[in-house]
Structures are given as C-alpha cells and as structure tokens.
Amino acid sequence: MTDEHLNKINHDDDKFCRGCGRCMPCPAGIKISDCARMNLFLRSESRDEYLSEEWKAKMKRIENCLHCNLCKSRCPFRLDTPNILKNNYEDYKKFL
Numbered sequence: 001m002t003d004e005h006l007n008k009i010n011h012d013d014d015k016f017c018r019g020c021g022r023c024m025p026c027p028a029g030i031k032i033s034d035c036a037r038m039n040l041f042l043r044s045e046s047r048d049e050y051l052s053e054e055w056k057a058k059m060k061r062i063e064n065c066l067h068c069n070l071c072k073s074r075c076p077f078r079l080d081t082p083n084i085l086k087n088n089y090e091d092y093k094k095f096l
C-alpha cells in the first residue's frame, strides 16, 4: 500500500480499526481486532451480546496493555492501536 493510498484512507476523522487482525497476536492476550471496534458493536443491533460477562472480561484485558506498541507497528493502516483500545475501553465502561 502506498503513502498516497494511506493518506486517502486515514483522514483525521477516519482513523478506525478495520478488524483485519494483522496486529495480533498481542502479548497481553487482548483480542485487538474486536476490542478496537467495540464502539461500533455497541451501536449495532447486537449490542447486548457485547455486554455479556465474556465480553466484559475480554475488554478488561485492555487494562493489562504493556504499551509495547507491537500492534501499532504491525497495523497496515498505521493506526495508534493502543490509544484506540484505550478509547474503546473508556467508551465501553460508560455502557455498563
């Protein structure tokens, strides 16, 4: 992917996770490709599914982020993945 393509994709207001999974595995066991899109899931018709105990536990793993930036270095869209996860977790806690 060229820089021109990335610039077209990554407008300032368009920096969202595409769920491709290229950033994983995460050494802290965070399911990044889902957790980084939780803001979208919570605003979909399947919202209740993502408020289950199973998903609460998955989202809580974000607290264990090592800030190693491995995910960020692997993301083909050059997202600030740890920050996206942090913001998604803050948003998630508001729904609980």
Ligand code: SF4
Binding pocket: 025, 026, 027, 028, 029, 030, 032, 064, 065, 066, 067, 068, 069, 070, 071, 072, 081, 082, 085
């Ligand atoms: S920065 Fe956090 S989320 Fe990203 S790979 Fe490292 S531990 Fe996992």
Ligand code: SF4
Binding pocket: 016, 017, 018, 019, 020, 021, 022, 023, 024, 032, 033, 036, 074, 075, 076, 077, 079, 081
């Ligand atoms: S953070 Fe980047 S690499 Fe990871 S799932 Fe999202 S778009 Fe793909």
